[in-house]
Amino acid sequence: MKKIINDPANVAREALQGLGEAHADLLTVHFDPNFVTRAGGPDTGKVAVVSGGGSGHEPLAGGYVGEGILHAAVPGAVFTSPTPDQILDATKAADAGAGVVHLVLNYTGDILNFETAAELAEAEDIKVVPVILDDDVAVKDSTYTAGRRGVAGAIPWYKITGASAARGDDLDTVVEISRRVVANVRTMGMALTACTVPHSGEPSFVLEDDEMEIGIGVHGEPGRERVKLTSADEIVATLLGSVVEDLPFERGDKTLLFVNGMGGTPSVELYLAYHSARTYLAERGIEVARSLVGNYFTSLEMQGMSITLLKLDDELTELWDAPVHTPALRWGR
Amino acid sequence: MKKIINDPANVAREALQGLGEAHADLLTVHFDPNFVTRAGGPDTGKVAVVSGGGSGHEPLAGGYVGEGILHAAVPGAVFTSPTPDQILDATKAADAGAGVVHLVLNYTGDILNFETAAELAEAEDIKVVPVILDDDVAVKDSTYTAGRRGVAGAIPWYKITGASAARGDDLDTVVEISRRVVANVRTMGMALTACTVPHSGEPSFVLEDDEMEIGIGVHGEPGRERVKLTSADEIVATLLGSVVEDLPFERGDKTLLFVNGMGGTPSVELYLAYHSARTYLAERGIEVARSLVGNYFTSLEMQGMSITLLKLDDELTELWDAPVHTPALRWGR
Amino acid sequence: MTCDAGTVVAAVRAAAAAAAEHKTELTRLDREIGDGDHGENLARGFTAVVAKLDASAPETPAAVLKLVATTLISTVGGASGPLYGTAFLRAATAIGDASELDGALVVTGLTAARDGVVARGKAEPGDKTMVDALTPAVQAAAAAADSGGDAAAVLSAAADAAAEGAEATTPLQARKGRASYLGERSIGHRDPGATSASLLLRAMADAAAGGGA
Amino acid sequence: MTCDAGTVVAAVRAAAAAAAEHKTELTRLDREIGDGDHGENLARGFTAVVAKLDASAPETPAAVLKLVATTLISTVGGASGPLYGTAFLRAATAIGDASELDGALVVTGLTAARDGVVARGKAEPGDKTMVDALTPAVQAAAAAADSGGDAAAVLSAAADAAAEGAEATTPLQARKGRASYLGERSIGHRDPGATSASLLLRAMADAAAGGGA
Ligand SMILES: Nc1ncnc2c1ncn2[C@@H]1O[C@H](COP(=O)(O)OP(=O)(O)O)[C@@H](O)[C@H]1O
Numbered sequence A, B: 001m002k003k004i005i006n007d008p009a010n011v012a013r014e015a016l017q018g019l020g021e022a023h024a025d026l027l028t029v030h031f032d033p034n035f036v037t038r039a040g041g042p043d044t045g046k047v048a049v050v051s052g053g054g055s056g057h058e059p060l061a062g063g064y065v066g067e068g069i070l071h072a073a074v075p076g077a078v079f080t081s082p083t084p085d086q087i088l089d090a091t092k093a094a095d096a097g098a099g100v101v102h103l104v105l106n107y108t109g110d111i112l113n114f115e116t117a118a119e120l121a122e123a124e125d126i127k128v129v130p131v132i133l134d135d136d137v138a139v140k141d142s143t144y145t146a147g148r149r150g151v152a153g154a155i156p157w158y159k160i161t162g163a164s165a166a167r168g169d170d171l172d173t174v175v176e177i178s179r180r181v182v183a184n185v186r187t188m189g190m191a192l193t194a195c196t197v198p199h200s201g202e203p204s205f206v207l208e209d210d211e212m213e214i215g216i217g218v219h220g221e222p223g224r225e226r227v228k229l230t231s232a233d234e235i236v237a238t239l240l241g242s243v244v245e246d247l248p249f250e251r252g253d254k255t256l257l258f259v260n261g262m263g264g265t266p267s268v269e270l271y272l273a274y275h276s277a278r279t280y281l282a283e284r285g286i287e288v289a290r291s292l293v294g295n296y297f298t299s300l301e302m303q304g305m306s307i308t309l310l311k312l313d314d315e316l317t318e319l320w321d322a323p324v325h326t327p328a329l330r331w332g333r
Numbered sequence C, D: 001m002t003c004d005a006g007t008v009v010a011a012v013r014a015a016a017a018a019a020a021e022h023k024t025e026l027t028r029l030d031r032e033i034g035d036g037d038h039g040e041n042l043a044r045g046f047t048a049v050v051a052k053l054d055a056s057a058p059e060t061p062a063a064v065l066k067l068v069a070t071t072l073i074s075t076v077g078g079a080s081g082p083l084y085g086t087a088f089l090r091a092a093t094a095i096g097d098a099s100e101l102d103g104a105l106v107v108t109g110l111t112a113a114r115d116g117v118v119a120r121g122k123a124e125p126g127d128k129t130m131v132d133a134l135t136p137a138v139q140a141a142a143a144a145a146d147s148g149g150d151a152a153a154v155l156s157a158a159a160d161a162a163a164e165g166a167e168a169t170t171p172l173q174a175r176k177g178r179a180s181y182l183g184e185r186s187i188g189h190r191d192p193g194a195t196s197a198s199l200l201l202r203a204m205a206d207a208a209a210g211g212g213a
């Protein structure tokens, strides 16, 4: 295991400390239990948006706390959903009386822990509505699985939900818009290498030099299939093929195209893949109206990428464009 | 070699195509010869700032073209300085009649090619002044070397030089400020893994599982020494120790602390190292007034990091804070 | 042999020791079909449980189990945190304020625990989850209690059946939890949660058996 | 044997073939003490040179060399691009408009080339650069011309001396170029630029020798 870390047990905590120190103007990191809130405190009169998940996905979720997007984030242990007490404290800290939306990625652990936290919050008279993201087309949503995973679609989902709250929408509206993103966003990922959970010290799986894993999740889980490494164009066609046919995205659709690195993928490869994806979509008459390229939802140091496509309407586009100011996403101010 | 690429010979070109497509609102990518300019054309009446180097360092340099920073960037082949004709064309495209600053990283190839381009530009009546960055304290500046390398200090150097040009400073002033950054910035890097130049297909060096390379450059060159992998705190102490004693940085100094990933280093490790660096500097009474954490000047997919410290005065701080709008750096608008 | 609060504390401490001892093995199993944290999750939770037990002396078996439940819920996270938390919480509620547990009360507690896991996680037997260890455990416990077993004997029967149930998850295709993402590729690996359930039961049974000494 | 523009074209094409043939080896040498692109850089440059030669027919030896120079300058990049570019450019200028090269003119051209590299790169002999191949090459060329050698013989002597010079860079510590960053760790590796210089000279010498046939 090659990492720049101290005690493997303290990785998530020390990274959070760094996040808090580097961005003290934007956010405040709380410990025991761990959660991140905006530096300014609750957003008076507005719906609060809270998310979280395991650590090891940085900049998710703490890096998205700030104006125009999340009010609080709750990081669990590495690749482990947070516990209800963390989520409860974050929810209480974020709540401004207009209700709280829990943005939950669809994993058994996250669902259960957020469920418990929501019950506890309701008991303290905070209205909580969960919205669940399950954008990963690599997993078939059937009675034979825990349902699709929530993966990189989280970034536009956070952004647009947060922008709806920021413009003063009421709880029902924020939830409707958030669910509209879920209904219109699809993602699929792949990995060139596995990642190593610090306390485990062993890679999550082993790929030969000429192999890649298709349909990977964001926790170093093995994916849908292991195949020979091919060209960027072929990889993009595989990922986008599944994504496009799933919704389906159609000729004339206006989309946001998001090429996400898994943590160890350099910018040069992501932009190369983005170019390939643009070409693929142009051939099918699908318009790319907005773009995002970078390591935004990672799996530790894994090399690989996911491609996300979100079908945009005018309102979603406007909410995507609205100002945001966080460590990981910033524009308009 | 595991990369998301097509033909290894086309990596730099296809990534540039992606950059141009994803950020058509900000910049224009030109081919044959390759260079990147702002979408808006020359900046009327202002000094133009042009830089470049090999490809494989993305988002450097094309990702820094935009308002408030570079007017043009010239990407060579992977890890190879650009050629004079590219640099000349970029210089001509950026020039607005107030002179051009060439921001050159101190490598023999870059110096020679920018020198030739400057001669050719002068022949076309464009006033060009080169400023050379050599911030890498891993290399001793002596008659026994080609001098110190220019490494991650380039990011604050670009930013502050560009901000000086943006506020309308004349050529002499922009050059003075740019040289002030060079005089006050120091960097040192390390690697956990090597990188693989696409057309070569072989890693630039081989490290055992328990080894790291200290004093690495940004081209997969082996570094100053190969040692056993240690903790983040010890690595940070080694890097910052050299950086701090070199200038030297002293108790009471106000600084910008920049933890840069080499391309394959995830955010979680960079923030952890940032926290360690903050602690190190706090113990020595060195104030961190500004921060930057991320993969900003990379060596393909190399895992590792560099730490840069820039001593700030009020003017440099103000220029760092000034608005910037590029794919890789954005604030204030 | 009695099974009072002290015995239950000893059993929980034994479970904690088992979680620590098998941490690497459980994590390895979870790496194969999950995300490689199950051992770490349980070890973290039970370390916190032991710290709580060191600092307080719950007076009834139910109070011990409730302390375990709340501690696991607030320290484990993941899927197993709320599921084990619910299991211990439901068991505590089910056994009421009894100061000693007999075989029948152990069956009551185990049944409530299993039902709680099913209620929260919605897994059926055969889905390749901890339910595949808990369900045979409940059946074996009931049988042992019917034939007059005391608390320790009932727990021991439950542990044996849980071990077999865990073993039997190997050929199954997962339909719940992370392993379900793998589809057919989950076949051939033992479920980490079923394995931990059997290990915890075994440790508690052994401690309960020795507990009166 | 004459050494006219056609012979020089043949020599340059042979040099291009050598650059392609030794690409991997030169890149490997550069990976050890540089950044692993020298072979790729030269191959890219000489491929462009061949394309230019296919499309035009320069009429004098100097015109051929000038075409090589400008093409290398605009396609190679790195340290070697401007250095080789300068070398060919200075050689072209030095030999003037001669329609054929004799031994003495080859010496003139080689000397100007070497001086150009030194003027641009400021390396001294012993710094572990291409200068360590070019300097002995110039000396051997001059000696061969003094003893009456024709163009091909002079080039051949230069190539032999360059090969020895390149070989002799192995034990040196680099003081110029990227290899200098390695300090003592540069010792024990042959310099890629000195190696390419000797390979290019050898190819040109062989082509010039066969050129009159
Ligand atoms: N829906 C469910 N019902 C019952 N048990 C489940 C369910 N989902 C997961 N589990 C159990 O949880 C175990 C995994 O726990 P753990 O690794 O700690 O959590 P996570 O999967 O969140 O990383 C699985 O091996 C399985 O036995």
Ligand SMILES: Nc1ncnc2c1ncn2[C@@H]1O[C@H](COP(=O)(O)OP(=O)(O)O)[C@@H](O)[C@H]1O
Pocket: B079, B080, B081, B108, B109, D030, D034, D035, D036, D037, D038, D039, D041, D042, D077, D078, D079, D080, D081, D083, D117, D120, D121, D122, D123, D128, D129, D130, D131, D176, D177, D178, D191, D192, D193, D194
């Ligand atoms: N200052 C210099 N003078 C002469 N030759 C040099 C100098 N610097 C580098 N070289 C030569 O250039 C070679 C490296 O060329 P190349 O790899 O193509 O460029 P780069 O070092 O920019 O990657 C070295 O092996 C050396 O022979």
Ligand SMILES: [Mg+2]
Pocket: A079, A080, A081, A109, C035, C037, C078, C079
């Ligand atoms: Mg987990």
Ligand SMILES: [Mg+2]
Pocket: B054, B079, B080, B081, B109, D035, D037, D078, D079
């Ligand atoms: Mg190079």
Ligand SMILES: [Mg+2]
Pocket: C030, C034, C035, C036, C037, C038, C078
């Ligand atoms: Mg797990």
Ligand SMILES: [Mg+2]
Pocket: D030, D034, D035, D036, D037, D038, D078
């Ligand atoms: Mg080189």
